[in-house]
Amino acid sequence: MDTEKKAEVKSFVASRIIILSINKSDSKGEKAIWRHAFAKSVCEDIKAWALLERDIPEELTGKTGTPSYMENAIYMAIAAYAACGSNVDNVTLGQAAAALGESSRDRFTRLEKARSLNELWMHLKSILRLISSKKGTGLDYGLLAKDLVDWQFDSIRTIRKWERDYYHKNTK
Numbered sequence: 418m419d420t421e422k423k424a425e426v427k428s429f430v431a432s433r434i435i436i437l438s439i440n441k442s443d444s445k446g447e448k449a450i451w452r453h454a455f456a457k458s459v460c461e462d463i464k465a466w467a468l469l470e471r472d473i474p475e476e477l478t479g480k481t482g483t484p485s486y487m488e489n490a491i492y493m494a495i496a497a498y499a500a501c502g503s504n505v506d507n508v509t510l511g512q513a514a515a516a517l518g519e520s521s522r523d524r525f526t527r528l529e530k531a532r533s534l535n536e537l538w539m540h541l542k543s544i545l546r547l548i549s550s551k552k553g554t555g556l557d558y559g560l561l562a563k564d565l566v567d568w569q570f571d572s573i574r575t576i577r578k579w580e581r582d583y584y585h586k587n588t589k
Contacts, residue, residue, distance in 0.1 A: 423566055425477060426487050427559035430494045433472070434504050434558060437495070451499030455542065458535045460484050460492050469495070489534060490565035493541070494558045501545045503555030510541075510564065511582025513548045513556035521547055525583060529576050537568060 437448045447468055454465035469492055470478075479485035484492070498504060505513075514521040524544045531537035548554050568575040 422477070422487060423563045425474065426490055426562050426566055429473065429477065430491055430498075430559040430562040431504075433491075433495050434498050437499060438504075448499045451496050454492070455496040455500035459489055459538050462496075465492065465496060486566050486569040489569065490562045493538060493565055494562035497541070497545050497561065498558040500542075501549035503549060504558050505555035506557050507560070508556045509560055509579065509582045510544070510556055511579040511585075513554055514544055514579075515583045515585075516554045517547060517551055525579075528579065531572070534569065537572075 437444050437451065450462070450464045450468060454462035460466060469488065473488065473491065477485065477487040477491070479488060511525075514525050521544060524540065524547060527540040528537065528544070531540055548556065564575055564578065567578075
């Protein structure tokens with residue numbers, strides 16, 4: 418996957434997070450739609466999908482009528498932010514999970530077993546809820562979106578990256 422495209426994915430997610438974090442009635446309504454989408458399968462919520470399609474740059478969209486890898490990743494990252502909050506620049510999923518200590522290890526291990534995007538989403542949501550439950554923890558949802566694009570191409574490499582970040586943080 419093109420590095421430039423992944424940078425666009427990260428940038429787009431960051432811009433949506435800024436909009437969702439503004440305390441205005443429009444952004445509150447959008448955030449509620451995205452929170453609702455968090456509870457569903459990937460790209461299943463029609464209202465969230467409509468929001469994404471309204472705002473996403475054309476170069477990040479699928480050409481065949483099915484969601485692109487980038488659309489899937491963006492959808493997941495924005496829904497995760499809306500439901501779990503606390504965007505922290507340059508903190509990866511592995512680092513955020515490591516900040517929880519051993520309480521996250523079992524959930525983190527389940528990511529390795531995911532064979533589909535929806536299965537990954539189910540396990541990822543569990544970890545993200547745990548991260549959001551601990552005050553002072555968070556992650557960079559733009560980086561998460563980039564990783565989710567990568568996972569769709571090479572799941573093993575992406576899981577290994579998250580594990581390196583997890584264990585590096587836990588050995589300091």
